[in-house]
Amino acid sequence: MMMIDRRAEDSRAGNLVVGVALILVAVSVVLAVQHPLQQVSIAFAFGVFIAIGELVRITLPGDREAAPIGAAAALAYALLGRFGDVPTTQTVWDVVAVTAAATLVGAIPHVAAGRSPRLDVMARRVLSVGFAAALFRPFYDGGAGPLAHLDAPHQNGRLALVMVAIVLLTDLFDAGIAALIRAERDRAPYATSLWGELQVLFGLSSAIGATGVLVALAAQVMTFWALPVFGLPLLLTQFSFRRYAGIRQTYAQTIRSLSRVTEVAGYTETGHSRRVSELSLAVGRELGLSESDLVDLEYAALMHDLGQLSLTDPIPGGATVVVSALEQARIASMGAAVIRQTGVLDQVAVIVERQADPYRRPHERVDDSLPVASRIIKAANAYDDLVGDSQESARRLEALERLRLAMAYEFDPAVVSSLAGVVERGARFGY
C-alpha cells in the first residue's frame, strides 16, 4: 500500500529540484559554449573522477543513494585554487557543466544495466556543487579575487578554514533540499526529515567534505596525483559503509522473513504481518517518527503476533481483535519476552508488549507512557484483522468506522485519523 502510495504520487518537490537543476545546467552549457573552458585537462581529470564516483555509487540505509567519490571530486573542482603553480580559472558555470556532464556519463552504465538513476539525487548533487562554486569561485576569480591572496604558502591554514566553512554551508544546503523531497515523499513533517538528513551529515558527508577540501589543497603540490591519492581513503570509507548498509539490509530482510513464522505455522493469515508493518510505517512517517524509531516500529509491527506461537490452538483467522483484552495482553507480553531475549531489541520488545494497551482508561488521563509506535500497531493490526487483503470499499469503511467508534479508550484519535488518510489514499491509487 505504502509502496504504491509513494510511486503513484508525483513528487512536486522532486520535480521542482530537477527542474531548477535542468535550467541551471542549460544556462551553464550555453555559457560554456560561448566562453569555452580554458584549462581543459584539469576539467577532464576531475570529470573522470566524478564519472567513476557515479559508477560506483552506493545505497545507504534509509534508501539514500550516494556517490562519495564523485561528490568529493566535484566539490574539489568547485574549491580548486592553485593547481601546481597555476591559478585555476573555471567559472561557476563551468563547474556546473562539468559536474552535470560527468555525472550523466557515469550514469550510462547503470542505465544500460537497467538501474535507472534517481534524477532528484543527481539534480541535488549538481545544485549543491553549484552552491559551493558560487561561494568560492567569484571570490577566487582566477587568482585575482580576495581568496587568491590566501592561496600562498603560510596562508594555507586560513584558506583551508574558508573551504571547510563553505563545505559546511553546502552540506546544510544539500540537507535542506534532501529533506524537502523526503518530507513530501513520506508525507512527514519537514523538521523530522531535516533532522534525519542532518544526522547523515555527521557520517559519510563529513568524509566527503573533508576529502573535497584535501584534494583542492593538495593539488597545489601534487597536481593530478591529489585525486587518486585522497580518493583512496574515501574508497575505504565507502566500502565500510557499503558493508554496514548490507548487514542492515540483511537484518531487515531476515526479520521480514522470520516474521512469517506465525503465518507458516498457521496462526495468522498470509501477509498479515507485512500489511500491518506497511500500514504502520506509513502512519508513523506521517506522525513524524524519526528514522530509527521507524525501524523499531517496522520490526515491532512485523513481529507483533510472535506471542501467538505459544498458544496451543490458533485463534480463528489469527485475528487478535476478536479475543478478550486479557488474552491480547498475554499474547503481547509473550511475544515481547521472546524479542527481549535477543538482548538487542529492547525498544521493539517494549512496543510489542504494549501493543494491546488502550491509550486511556475510564476516568483517567491519556497514558503518556504508551509509545506512539504501540498505538500505531494497535490500530493497524485491528484494521487489518477486520479487512485482511479484501479490497471491498464497504469493508474498508466499516473497519474504519469501528476504529473511530473505539477512539474514546482503545485507539488514539491522531493515529486513527492518519491511518484513515493513508488507507483512503491507498484505495484511490488502487492496490
Next chain:
Amino acid sequence: MQSMSRGVNAYVAVLAVTASAILVFAMPARNEIDLTAVLVISALFALLESKVFRFRIGVGLGMGFPVALASCLMGGPWAAAVTGASCLFVLRRVPPVKRVYNASQYAIAGFCAGTVFVLLKGHPGVLGASEFPRVLLPVAAAAIVFSVVNAVLLSIVLSLAEDVSVKQVLMGTLVKSIPASLGYGLFGLLMAVLWRGVNVGTLAALLVLVPLLVARWAFSQYGAEQDAYEATISTLVQAVETKDHYTRGHSERVSRASVMIARVLGMREDRISALRYAGILHDVGKLGVPTKLLQKTGRLSESEYEVIKGHPLRGIEMLSNIDFLDEAVAGVLHHHERVDGLGYPMGLTGPQIPEFARVIAVADAFDSMTSTRSYRGARSVAEAVEELLRCKDTQFDPQMVDALIEALERTQWLPSDLPVDLGLDSVLSEIDAAARDHDDPTFSVSSSEEIA
C-alpha cells in the same frame, strides 16, 4: 598465576626503562626540533588512542597509528618516541601497569620506525614535491617497522600473561598487521605532506583523519549490527524450539558443530559465517509443521511423516528472500539428503548435494544423538561417533564425518545433558512432548525402515 604476573611486571619495567632512556638520551638539540608541532601531534595521538573502537576486521592497530607515523616523518625518531609515550595520558580507564606498558611500547616502536626512516635516507620534516617518489620506500619501511616492533613486544607480553608461545601469537598478529600498516601508513604520509609540504598545519591532520574515523565508525557499526543480527536470529529460532523443549538449543549446537567441521576443512571466513547462519536456521521450516505433529507421542504414520519431510522446503520458502544467504539456503534445503540418494526432499546423491548440506547433515545427526530425548537418554560422544562411522558412505559424506571426528579431538564437545532452561518457561506454555526424531539416524520409521 603469581609468577606469571611477576614476569609481566618485570617485562613492563624493562620496557619503561628503555623508553625513558630513549626520551632522555636521544633528545636532539633544541633548534633541530619544532617542539610545538611535536606536542600538538602527541596530544592528537593520545586523544585518538583514547577511543577504542570495537573492530572485527584487522587487528593490532589503533586509530593513532597514522598520527604516530606522521610524527616520525615530520620530526624523526625522538619526536615519534615522544608521541608514542603520550599514550600515558589516554583519556580512558586503563590500569596503571597497562598504561605504562602501552606508552613504553609505542615509544620504542616509534623510535625504531624513526631510526629506520633516517637510516634509509628519509629526511624528517622535508616532504616537498621533490622528495617523491624516492621517499616512499623509507616511509613504507618505517610503517612496517612500527607495526612489527609493536607485534613483537605485544606477543611477548601475551605469552607471559597467558602462557602461550611467542611464535604462535606473533604469527597470528603479524600476518594481518603488515598489510594494514601499509594502508594506514598512507594516511600518515598524507598528513605529513599536508602539514609540512602544503603548510596547512593541524587542520590538515584533522581533515585526513575524518574519512578514516568515519570508516572506522562504519566498521564498528557493522560489527555491532552483525552481533545484533546473530543474537536476533538465534533467539527467534529458540522461540520456535519451545514447541518441543527437548530440541532446545539444538539449532545453536548444530551451528557450532558445523563451524567446527568447516574449520577442519579450511573453509573461507565469509563462507563459515554463512554456514553458521545456515546451521542456526536449518530447521526453521519446522514452523510450518503443525505443532501437534511435532509433539505427537508414539509412532508417526507414513502420511504424517511426509508432512515432516516437507520442512526443508518450507524453510527455504521463508529464507529465499534474504539476499546474502544463497549458499546457506541450499544448505537448509538439502540437509536431509543422503549420499546414497535415499534422502529428501530431492534424493540427490554424493557430490550433487551442496557442501553446506553435507556439513549440516553430519552436525545435525551428531547433536540429536548426543542430546536427551523424551524417549531415550543422551548417547555419549563416542557412541555417536561410532554410529556416524557406521552410516558413513550411505547416509553421510565420509569427508565431513572424518572432519567432525578430527575437530572433536581438538576441542571438547559440550553436549546438552538436559533441556536447558532459557528463562522462557514462565511465559511460554510447555507441553512435554515425546516427538519421534527425524534427525536421529538410529531412529527409523515404522512403515519405511530404510528412510530415516
